[in-house]
Amino acid sequence: MLTVISKFSKMFFPFVKYLFHNPFFDNVLKGKKISKPKKPKxxxxxxxxxxxxxxxxxxxxxxxxxxxxxxxxxxxxxxxxxxxxxxxxxxxxxxxxxxxxxxxxxxxxxxxxxxxxxxxxxxxxxxxxxxxxxxxxxxxxxxxxxxxxxxxxxxxxxxxxxxxxxxxxxxxxxxxxxxxxxxxxxxxxxxxxxxxxxxxxx
Missing domain, CATH: 3.60.110.10 (Carbon-nitrogen hydrolase)
Structure with missing residues (x-):
């Protein structure tokens, strides 16, 4: 059981760390609007x-x-x-x-x-x-x-x-x-x- 938890922790925590360091999610958490790339006129x-x-x-x-x-x-x-x-x-x-x-x-x-x-x-x-x-x-x-x-x-x-x-x-x-x-x-x-x-x- 401890081995399963250990494996899960190794997979889960790096993913959470990625989310909080990802600019997209950082903007979402701060309530900023995500602007789409501007199309040429x-x-x-x-x-x-x-x-x-x-x-x-x-x-x-x-x-x-x-x-x-x-x-x-x-x-x-x-x-x-x-x-x-x-x-x-x-x-x-x-x-x-x-x-x-x-x-x-x-x-x-x-x-x-x-x-x-x-x-x-x-x-x-x-x-x-x-x-x-x-x-x-x-x-x-x-x-x-x-x-x-x-x-x-x-x-x-x-x-x-x-x-x-x-x-x-x-x-x-x-x-x-x-x-x-x-x-x-x-x-x-x-x-x-x-x-x-x-x-x-x-």
Missing amino acids: TLTLAIIHYDGKNLEDVLKEFFLEITSANVIVGKNFSKEDVSGLKSVLKKDIVLLDNNTLIYHHGKHAQFISSFDVHKLRAFEKQGVSFLVVPEKRTGWMISQMFSFYCIVPGEPFQETIITAPIPLTRNSDGYYFSKVTYRNQVTIIDLNVEILSDFKSH
């Missing part, structure tokens, strides 16, 4: 690869993707199409007719047609994270000098590109995302916008 981007036809069908087919996104970008939209997007117009949204801006709302995304230092600095001060640009060379240049993700929405069956500051891209080439898109497809991608602030501070 991300925004969900939806890119609508629209061919200019049957918008109602696109919205029905990709309703969940479009309504769950924080930021929506689309190309080949007309002013008449804008009225059909009433359910999402309060979101951050940039709609183009070819490469001309026809609708904008929100603070996270903007459109810029060329490399304009004054506009870019103003957007940076406003806390803009996404810039929609007409072509990838402009997007690449902007992302390497300013803290933005630049989006080049492609036509259906053509390449859609997102550029980012080189430290954020896997291949250190400035291209964060590159994909050939298909008819009436909606691309969804989560982008860490908090890390852009780190790039800006450097």
Whole structure:
């Protein structure tokens, strides 16, 4: 019997000692809240690869993707199409007719047609994270000098590109995302916008 008690003591007391020296239990005993690791702030981007036809069908087919996104970008939209997007117009949204801006709302995304230092600095001060640009060379240049993700929405069956500051891209080439898109497809991608602030501070 004494042997069993002795073995139990050897196992039990080191465990109790571990508990009282463990920071987690120490915080619990002192009534401190245990904070979970902070998740980086991300925004969900939806890119609508629209061919200019049957918008109602696109919205029905990709309703969940479009309504769950924080930021929506689309190309080949007309002013008449804008009225059909009433359910999402309060979101951050940039709609183009070819490469001309026809609708904008929100603070996270903007459109810029060329490399304009004054506009870019103003957007940076406003806390803009996404810039929609007409072509990838402009997007690449902007992302390497300013803290933005630049989006080049492609036509259906053509390449859609997102550029980012080189430290954020896997291949250190400035291209964060590159994909050939298909008819009436909606691309969804989560982008860490908090890390852009780190790039800006450097």
